[in-house]
Amino acid sequence: MEEEANLNQFGSKRKMPLGFLFKDASLIFKRDELGLEILHIALPTALALMADPIASLIDTAFIGHIGPVELAAVGVSIAVFNQVSKITIFPLVSVTTSLVAEEDTVSRVNNVTESHNLEESHPKNNEMQNLIPKPDSGKVAPTRTGGNPKIENLEFAKRNIPSASSALVIGGLLGLFQAIFLIIMAKPLLRFMGIKADSPMLTPAIQYLTLRSLGAPAILLSLAMQGIFRGFKDTKTPLYATVVGDVTNIILDSIFIVTFHWGVSGAAIAHVFSQYLISIVLLWTLRKKINLLPPSIADLQFGRFLKSGSLLLARVIAATFCVTLAASLAARLGPIPMAAFQISLQIWLASSLLADGLAVAGQAILASAFAEKDHEKATATAVRVLQHSLVLGLVLAFVLGVGLQFGSKLFTKDIHVLHLISISIPFVAATQPINSLAFVFDGVNFGASDFSYSAYSMVLVAVVSIVCLVIFFYTHGFIGIWIALTIYMSLRMFAGFWRIGSGSGPWQFLRS
Template sequence: MTQAPVTPKALRRSHDREIIALAVPAFGALVAEPLFLMVDSAVVGHLGTPQLAGLSIAAALLMTAVSVFVFLAYATTAAVARRVGAGDLTAAIRQGMDGIWLAIILGAAVVAVTLPTAPWLVQLFGASDTAAPYAITYLKISSLGIPAMLIVLAATGVLRGLQDTRTPLYVAIGGFAANAILNVALVYGAGLGIAGSAWGTVIAQYAMAAAYLIVVVRGARRHRASLRPHRAGILASAQAGAPLLVRTLSLRAVLMIATAVAARLGDAEVAAHQIALSLWTLMAFALDAIAIAGQSIIGRYLGSGDAEGARRVCRRMVQWGIVSGVVLGLLVVISRPLFIPLFSNDPAVHDTLLPALLVIAFSQPIAGVVFVLDGVLMGAGDGPYLAWAMLATLAVFAPVALLVPSLGGGLTALWWAMTLMMTVRMATLWARTRSGRWIVTGATR
């Protein structure tokens, strides 16, 4: 008896179920670190304005340090997913362990640099005399948690590659709860002030890292994968992550240029820009969750040698990106009368922010395609192309954005420049996916 062929509709439904199963938990895990900082801000804010200002400066430095190493998650996801697709779970976990060892090495190096330079870094950010001591205290203590944060990134990549985004969600929820309880207990109960907030976060971060390591080590023992560091594997992980580091630094440069230009436009403009950027970042988390699903699924398909399956999933992911972008854009338009007053009572900020939000809403379908294709190419291990594409995008964006203050148009013009940046990214990523050069099958690229 012959088996009935699978219809295109059935394939789409199968892809949709898999995308949802991976993307929804991934979104929850993605917002964990911002929620950590929100809790810290809420607790420290009641200590006084200088303490909150110090926390803000230290948190910006810490988030920058950690975001630079996000390639630990992305590169590990792609490498592990390929080996899962090839049916070699032992090699997949061993590759993941090499990524975790790389995270430990990098984390130790960052701590070694941050501890002695903390006062200089705080001064570089222009902290006031009253805020600087609190910023230094928080930065020195919290930097001790950087190795744990990087372990979490790498281990998250391992589990995503193993097609598991639920465990990172559970760990994130547990870490968030522990951080909130520890912050209140140490800041107020123990009377440690801002130092208590930093220690609470560090403890929660190491608890999260321990939870991840327990899961990964159990998997390694079950599949008899080595836990020892392998020089060749660690170097391979670093080599795979280097292009993604270039991509991330280029993207950070775009955001820093945009903020610097907004600051030159005036106080109302930079305040409105910060609100707009916060909303844009929140929506980016939602779209990035779909991209993470793409990384995991594409890597597995290519690892199994199913090039046509990878193409089908890519097409479906693009459709998801467009629809998600349209929905997010409409939500921005509908909710803007409620959203804007939550952040400012200044009419000048309102007037400046409103047209910028409309530009952001318009750009969300473009952003949806960008995030999805970014995830597809990451899942394919096409890091070098992503690096060059982002450098090219930065080269286009920078002069346009820097001309905004002299040409006029204010914050709205700046966000049109951001839309241009996303359009250039979409064009470069679309050209790559259309070429098919990203499709390289096998357990390794």
């Protein structure tokens, strides 16, 4: 009877591919336990993810008033830095979130079992605790463990989470390697992006990229810690740290760029300083929750990170190559098209990142549900976050379609740049529902630890998208780039839909 009820609730194998996204649609905004859990994780995550792109947009606004050449140069540098960073950041954060969520769930279950065993082994002590009179003042209130110090230690002692310690070590090392790589390879990478030796963009681009690379260790370490906090389902702490850092970035932008006239170098220095501040705040908070380093090196879980991380590394290389190629093609059109593409791309990515909050919520809850083998909650969570993402995408499409008609003037006053931005607005706005669903499907599959499918499907999507980019660029120019990016995100969305919709891989239980 229970299996029959589950089939009626979530659909059979034949109905699932077409109908699961709209299952129980009337519950989409219900403030039940699941809805509140998603909200408490997704909202702070979305705000934290939005904070950095907003800071980048403010950087872009400051630099845009210096001149279109500097704006285009910084646009290329940011594209290089972001794409290289994503190759290391995305696998690290995604794997960390899933592994920490699984370990934390298992740890809590074990702690509850051990606490229960301790209580049963001291029944008389617990009975005596209830018989002893409790004075009303001058004493600490009895704990919910009945005053048993062994049980209290289980609840309040700092925990050893091997995957969290592993993430910190890996994040720090990857950050150092990334900084060294970007500083040494700055000029060749910019040349690859289409900036020629005699281009006026070359000098400011090298200045910005070299200085900003100094913040790579802090960025990798702080994002590893954000993955840890997400695994704990604590997304408020990363939000607070990110807001502190990005507000500092904005203040320093006004000082270094406007007051000191340091130009693109001032923007880079402000960003680096803010990233180290974020890292310090997160590290100080995390040390109160867990032991940062395990008792021995043998406890580190480098093997699990390498296995899952290598799959996601292939995935993120394929994904970032598409966006990097798009930026490179825009740069080949000249400073004006590149400046317009940079502004449009930043808005496109910043708005789409709102859906990442739902993706993180889905991933964290699903990782815990799969660890507990709670298939009913796993399915309900996947359906709910996907429905939320569709609504979010439709709202963003309307807001950007209307708002960008007027808001683009905040970033530049160059009429040629504004004209090209107006051409890209329909693509930026119309793709929001597609982007939102694609990102949340990623989170759903990561929560199920379905890293293999995520990697292989993205490689296939990238191959098709790269071919489209080249063809449409040479046939339609600037507009062709946006057509190809729309195809790219549509294929990503379909790949995510197919996995859960067909009830394959970790979702096979939907067919039973």
